[in-house]
Amino acid sequence: MTPAEPTVFLVDDDPALLKALERLLKSAGYRVAAYASAEAFLNSYDAEQAGCLLLDLAMPGMSGLDLQRWIGDTGAGLPIVFLTGHGDIPASVRAMKGGAVDFLTKPVADEVLFATIREALERDAAARLSRHERALTLCRIASLTPRELEVLEHVVAGKLNKQIAAELGTVEKTIKVHRARVMQKMQAHSLAELVRLAELAGHAPSPFTALSDA
Secondary structure, eight states, X not given: OOTTSOEEEEEOSOHHHHHHHHHHHHHTTOOEEEESSHHHHHHXXXXXXXXXXXXXXXXXXXXXXXXXXXXXXHTOOOOEEEEESSOOHHHHHHHHHTTOSEEEESSOOHHHHHHHHHHHHHHHHHHHHHHHHHHHHHHXXXXXXXXXXXXXXXXXXXXXXXXXXXXXXXXXXXXXHHHHHHHHHHTOSSHHHHHHHHHHTTOOOSOOOOSOOX
8 A cells, every 4th residue: 555545434333234335435446544533543543655545433442433533633624524424414514614625414315425535535636736835835935045035025025126126225126136036946837837836835914916027
C-alpha cells in the first residue's frame, strides 16, 4: 500500500457487516482496509495515506464521533462517511457539522454508497492537491529575498511600481527588476496568478485592486 493509492478505510464493530462491506467495495475495484474498532484504525493510521473513512457511529470504546473529532483536531482532514444502523438525528447533525461527507443509515443501497465514496475520494484528492500546491508556494516564497518579499506584498496589494518605489525609497526601474524576479521565482505567468499564489501562501494583505501595471 503506497501513499499515492487512495484507500477506503472501514471501521465497524460488526464483524459480519465489516466483511460484507469489504467484499462489496473490493468487488467494485476499491482498495480497502478494514478495522473492527476506532482504536485499531488509529494504531495503523497514516495521515499521508490518501482515501476516505467509512465509519460506524456507535462502537465500544471510541465512538465514530470521537474518532471524527480526533481526526479534526489533528488536522488530518480525512473525509468521513458515517454508516450507522441508528437514525440518530442529533448525532447526524453533529457529524455533518464536524465536516462529514454524508450520514448514511444501514442498510444503504450500493449505488448510494458508491456515489458517496466517490464524492469523499474526490474531496480528499482536491484537498491533498491544494495542500501540495500551498507547500510548493511556500517554498517559492522562502526563496525570495527580503526586498523581493516586500515588493511581492506591495504588488498583491494593488500598488503601482512608482508607488512601491516611493514607499521603499528606490527608483521605479529597480522595482521592475525585483518584480520580474518575483514573477520568475514564484513561477507566475500573470499578475492574477501571482496574486492567487500569494493568497494561497498567506501573503495578501489587502484585496487585489489592480490587474495591470506599467
